[in-house]
Amino acid sequence: MKKLKRSGRLVDMTYYLIQHPHQLVSLSYFSERYQSAKSSISEDLTIVKEIFESQGFGSLLTIAGASGGVKYVPAVSIDEGTELVESLCTKLEDKERLLPGGYLYMMDILGNPHLMNNIGRLFASVYADQNIDTVMTVAMKGIPLAYSIGSYLDVPVSIVRRDHRVTEGSMVSINYVSGSAKRIQTMSLARRSLQEGANVLIVDDFMKAGGTSRGMMDLLTEFKANVMGIGVLVEAEDVEERLVDDYISIARLEKVNEKEKQVQAVPGNFLKKLKEVDG
The missing domain is CATH 3.40.50.2020 (Rossmann fold)
Structure with a gap:
């Protein structure tokens, strides 16, 4: 995938998470997918998490550790x-x-x-x-x-x-x-x-x-x-x-x-x- 601006990453990242509920996705995967630093990916995920939870779409769980990552859990308000x-x-x-x-x-x-x-x-x-x-x-x-x-x-x-x-x-x-x-x-x-x-x-x-x-x-x-x-x-x-x-x-x-x-x-x-x- 070609390198995307933040706006593009946010759209693609949101779509990916919605299409893969309850699947643990590592920061490394997103970092390689978007050719971006993990620190930038973490900031993007924070934005996605805030929108998901504020709009009642679900939650974005963060799992710490070497084998950790993020997991989207669908929900309904x-x-x-x-x-x-x-x-x-x-x-x-x-x-x-x-x-x-x-x-x-x-x-x-x-x-x-x-x-x-x-x-x-x-x-x-x-x-x-x-x-x-x-x-x-x-x-x-x-x-x-x-x-x-x-x-x-x-x-x-x-x-x-x-x-x-x-x-x-x-x-x-x-x-x-x-x-x-x-x-x-x-x-x-x-x-x-x-x-x-x-x-x-x-x-x-x-x-x-x-x-x-x-x-x-x-x-x-x-x-x-x-x-x-x-x-x-x-x-x-x-x-x-x-x-x-x-x-x-x-x-x-x-x-x-x-x-x-x-x-x-x-x-x-x-x-x-x-x-x-x-x-």
């Missing part, structure tokens, strides 16, 4: 988080989403790259300090959200399937009880997709009774893995019995009336968790 959550609730309340049986059409939300990118950043903000190794979800609808979160946490995604695929090699399978239908179902995960003892964040696009999340938790015991959290995009209205207790949801359906074509959505418990992390 309370104001931005509130705006994103309320925007999702508004989208969910569109009566045209109602399907027969009281189900909601959500593929336009899950298939919106910009929206999923923002939601992924929300979850990454509250799980940034949990030492997550892998994000896990069940195929198919939770995949876009899982990859977005994985991108911001800089970790891989493990996909649980309900059918066996020979291209994934040997599988670990369990039976679980579907929380809503109370049916016995099967879920499987390729042995090579998860390391034993990994710290895993479970992600689900929609939770009713929580049977799918409970199944993934049980599946993780077969890998001797640790459940570090459960992130849910939307949780259903009041359910008599939840099979999981500790989870974070972005939005909650408070009322779904198919006859009156009415959907009422409110923020889930995410904003409360974000305030705890921010405070």
Whole structure:
């Protein structure tokens, strides 16, 4: 790369850090990249850090020592988080989403790259300090959200399937009880997709009774893995019995009336968790 003026370095450095979240970058790397002294790089990073933190983009951590450097940790401010959550609730309340049986059409939300990118950043903000190794979800609808979160946490995604695929090699399978239908179902995960003892964040696009999340938790015991959290995009209205207790949801359906074509959505418990992390 040709030698840049400070303004150019700041732009390129900021872009690089945003594209490499949770990765430790040495001052030597930036010094060689921009053909500049480490003292100048340190001054540049101080400016970037101030902007990141003042604008609520996240934090820039400095690790001292010969093997140290800087690490960008994405975050979301309370104001931005509130705006994103309320925007999702508004989208969910569109009566045209109602399907027969009281189900909601959500593929336009899950298939919106910009929206999923923002939601992924929300979850990454509250799980940034949990030492997550892998994000896990069940195929198919939770995949876009899982990859977005994985991108911001800089970790891989493990996909649980309900059918066996020979291209994934040997599988670990369990039976679980579907929380809503109370049916016995099967879920499987390729042995090579998860390391034993990994710290895993479970992600689900929609939770009713929580049977799918409970199944993934049980599946993780077969890998001797640790459940570090459960992130849910939307949780259903009041359910008599939840099979999981500790989870974070972005939005909650408070009322779904198919006859009156009415959907009422409110923020889930995410904003409360974000305030705890921010405070």
